Amino acid sequence: AQTVTQSQPEMSVQEAETVTLSCTYDTSENNYYLFWYKQPPSRQMILVIRQEAYKQQNATENRFSVNFQKAAKSFSLKISDSQLGDTAMYFCAFMKHATSGTYKYIFGTGTRLKVLA
Amino acid sequence: GAVVSQHPSWVICKSGTSVKIECRSLDFQATTMFWYRQFPKQSLMLMATSNEGSKATYEQGVEKDKFLINHASLTLSTLTVTSAHPEDSSFYICSATLRSSGRTYTQYFGPGTRLTVL
Numbered sequence: 001a002q003t004v005t006q007s008q009p010e011m012s013v014q015e016a017e018t019v020t021l022s023c024t025y026d027t028s029e030n031n032y033y034l035f036w037y038k039q040p041p042s043r044q045m046i047l048v049i050r051q052e053a054y055k056q057q058n059a060t061e062n063r064f065s066v067n068f069q070k071a072a073k074s075f076s077l078k079i080s081d082s083q084l085g086d087t088a089m090y091f092c093a094f095m096k097h098a099t100s101g102t103y104k105y106i107f108g109t110g111t112r113l114k115v116l117a
Numbered sequence: 118g119a120v121v122s123q124h125p126s127w128v129i130c131k132s133g134t135s136v137k138i139e140c141r142s143l144d145f146q147a148t149t150m151f152w153y154r155q156f157p158k159q160s161l162m163l164m165a166t167s168n169e170g171s172k173a174t175y176e177q178g179v180e181k182d183k184f185l186i187n188h189a190s191l192t193l194s195t196l197t198v199t200s201a202h203p204e205d206s207s208f209y210i211c212s213a214t215l216r217s218s219g220r221t222y223t224q225y226f227g228p229g230t231r232l233t234v235l
Contacts (some may be wrong), residue, residue: 035223043208045161045226091160095222103214103222104151107160 002027004094006108013082014116020067021077021111023092029053033095034068034075035105040088048090051075082115089113118144121213123227130201131235138196138230140211146191147213151224152184155208167194201234208232 003026013019025034036048051059051068058066063083067076079086092108120143130136140150149168153161165186167173173186183205185197194213198205208231212224 033222037226042228043155043210044228045210045212047223047225050223103149104163104166105224109160 002029002094002096002106004092004106004108006090006092006111008111009109010112010114012114012116013079015082015084017082018078018080019082019113021079021090021092021113023075023077023108025073025075025092025094025106027073027094027096029096031096034066035093035095036064036066036075036077037091037093038086038088039091039110040085045091049077079113084115084117087113087115119215119223119225120144121211121225121227123211123230125230126228127231127233129233129235132202133200135197135199136201136232138198138209138211138232140194140196140213140227142192142213142215142225145213145215147194147215148191148222149214150188150194151212151214152186152194152196153210153212155210155229157208161210164196198232201232203234206232206234 005024032053034051037045049061049064063080065078089110089112091110093105122141124139152164155161164179165173165175167186167188169188169191175181188194210229212226214222
């Protein structure tokens with residue numbers, strides 16, 4: 001069974017600085033997808049970035065980028081130029097692509113990030 | 118694009134009554150919808166997977182007779198908590214999948230519904 005581990009329950013970063021959130025996963029699959037979602041105090045889950053396992057190039061979305069290490073089963077999120085609005089809970093999620101149509105997410109336990117002014 | 122709404126956002130009910138929560142994909146047709154439950158400061162727990170026109174698939178330990186799911190169309194799924202009890206109080210979140218050009222079944226989430234059972 002697949003598992004997702006986020007080993008940092010809480011982190012803080014100064015505004016404008018860079019922070020990296022870690023995520024590791026365990027799977028025997030070769031074809032899968034990885035996601036980072038943020039959940040601010042409003043509790044709305046917002047997609048931050050996604051990565052297809054078959055792509056070697058790391059995904060980037062503006063200030064957000066990932067370091068995807070497939071062999072090490074690691075998927076860390078780097079937030080550059082941190083802003084106060086980045087304060088949120090961040091969840092890493094794993095999804096296996098299945099032709100049967102069952103493509104559930106497996107979520108990590110989350111990392112609470114606080115950006116300090 | 119890919120907006121998902123939930124209604125109501127907040128509901129209080131008496132023990133023993135039933136509550137219905139709606140989840141709608143506003144600007145896309147959802148292949149599948151998912152229902153999650155989230156306790157304070159915890160991760161999301163998948164309750165069930167809902168495909169339009171077919172029975173929902175429930176996760177182990179989730180009572181299907183208590184949490185009724187109906188997926189009437191490609192844009193609407195409902196979760197009914199029947200005979201609610203205080204232990205059912207929680208934050209319920211739905212999501213809908215959009216098949217993107219990359220064949221990635223990305224989930225887009227609704228804003229959640231806070232249920233309080235007195």
